[in-house]
Amino acid sequence: MAALDHILADIDRDLDGSLERLFALLRIPSISTDPAYAAECRRAAEWLRGDLAAIGFEASLSETGGHPVVLAHHQKPGAPHVLFYGHYDVQPVDPLDLWETPPFEPRMARLDDGRTVISARGACDDKGQVMTFIEACRAWKAVEGDLPVGVTILIEGAEENGSEHLPEWVAANRDALKADLALVCDTGMWDRDTPAITSSLRGLAYFEVFVTCADRDLHSGLFGGAAANPIRVLSRIVADLHDADGRVTLPGFYDGVRDTPPEVLAQWRDLDLTPESFLGTVGLSLPAGERGRMLIEQIQSRPTCDVNGIVGGYTGEGTKTVIAARASAKISFRLVDDQDPEALAESFRAFVQARIPADCSVEIVTHKGSRAIALPFDMPALNAAKAALAQEWGRAPVTIGSGGSIPIVGDFKRSLGLDTLLVGFGLDDDRVHSPNEKYDLQSFHKGTRSWARILAALAA
The missing domain is CATH 3.30.70.360 (Alpha-Beta Plaits)
Incomplete structure (x- = not known):
């Protein structure tokens, strides 16, 4: 649509402003696992509530028995409605002496390979990822005065603490969380130039x-x-x-x-994930899973x-x-x-x-x-997101499974009846949970553009 070009241009024009807002959030040491930082977690929640309210969301804090949840709504009668989930809390920073600069003083850095990155605790997990979605919504509102779909945003403050109290909160707030589809931006790309959609969680x-x-x-x-x-x-x-x-x-x-469809196996085979590239990084060389299965099957779908x-x-x-x-x-x-x-x-x-x-x-x-979570491979929303990502990144996204578990996705399915699209822009070298965590500037910028495209695609 013609409006989308103007929205993408607005995202490009306001990149510096987007980074300023992200840096403001990154400066808040919202460590959920340490009771000494409870006030900082609430401060991060208040910051997000204020930012969402400033762009026209009906935003509030909801108490959980632990750190508060940020809940924001934008209604769009007659259009699909999505529920976006993220978290504002971060991991502890220990060992502090391994950080090149203070973890809550965000900065831009240049890597040896020429990439520009955002360095701070929470840059990738999950503040940077959350802000890609919020900035996409901001651009839509700035250009069109509206969003193409109805949006509810749920940002919790205890994901790094096992999402304590959240499943009960979700079950108790079903009416406020009604939607057609859930969106999660807490995953990664296949590589720095190839987007990915996580379609299953073990x-x-x-x-x-x-x-x-x-x-x-x-x-x-x-x-x-x-x-x-x-x-x-x-x-x-x-x-x-x-x-x-x-x-x-x-x-x-x-x-x-179930057996993975042949066309998906063919896509995975083309990714050429080898024992040398995967196991070699941890000092191993021989896959130890089921004989006759590709390495990528062993870690994703088996x-x-x-x-x-x-x-x-x-x-x-x-x-x-x-x-x-x-x-x-x-x-x-x-x-x-x-x-x-x-x-x-x-x-x-x-x-x-x-x-x-x-x-x-x-x-x-x-x-x-x-239980495991798996999206149907022919799901319309999945195909719409794949097309939107392909337009932004210039190559087809990879549909992959995750060997790990994200329990809240299961709660969305059980309590709300929602399937979840997991689209994230993190990279393997983002040092998540480690000293010197970072988020590529390209991931942040093109991630924001990607969400703007996905919202348009879901509306269509």
Whole structure:
């Protein structure tokens, strides 16, 4: 549409102003995990509320029992309505001595490869990403006096603290959050010139297993060979969880796992993600997942099982010939498609119990799980966003899955019935959660332009 050209031109013209506003937000040390910064978290929320109100949103703060939520509305009767989610809180800055400049004094920097970046805590995660959307809305309002779709903006202040209180808040505020689609800008691009839409998130099931055999630690010379060793029992359980081809052996584990469409697999194959480029950066070289699956499938679209910790017996300096009385392990499963965390938990308990000797015992602690989230590959809003991103970046976006989990996306689906488009502009080298966090200027500028295009595409 003709108006879009004027809106994009306004974004270009006001880039310096956009950066000034972002820097003002970045200067607020809104560290949600440290109670000493509670007032700063509220100050960041107030800043966002004021900024959204200044561009015509009906904006307010809503209390959650923790840090407040920023809630803003722009109504557009007869048009689609979207719910945009982000967070204003940031990670702690430790270790402070590794920062090249103070983390809450944002600055522009030039990297060795010539890129210009914004350096500060929160530059990428998630203040810079949030402001790309707000600046796109600002440009629409400045040029057209309106937005092409109805928009509700929800910006929380405890994402880095596990989104404490937010699921309950969402469930209690369903009427205020009614929309046709949710948008999240807390993800990344495939590379610095190739945009990406995250169309699926793996779910999670997490367990702790405690195996107890004797009623106390035993002398291995006196009892070795006769007494059951809980470390050996636990090791067998862990070893039996996978077969020789890397598949998980729990009965029914793959129920609900769908095959990825051939055209998507072909797209992923063309990305040429190699063990050298992915595993080589962490000192490995051989994919350890399911045999016969591409590396990109193993980390994005296939379910997994991993042992996250295992403890038993004497682990101090020197030797102690002991048979431990107890051993424990932490075990997690990443889920895809329609896998059911509750059904998996039942299967896992039976699997473990079947491997416990009659005179030993086991305690299994089940932590809260989450289902996987996946968008239909032919979803109209997904295709509209893909077309908008292709226009801005000059190349087709990659539709990818995420190996990680973003629990609030599941809450949007369960509580609000909303599918979520995850479009972000972060890069692998943004040093998120680390010292010297940064956000590429190109990501910020073209990210803003991208959201302006996506809003127009969703209206159409």
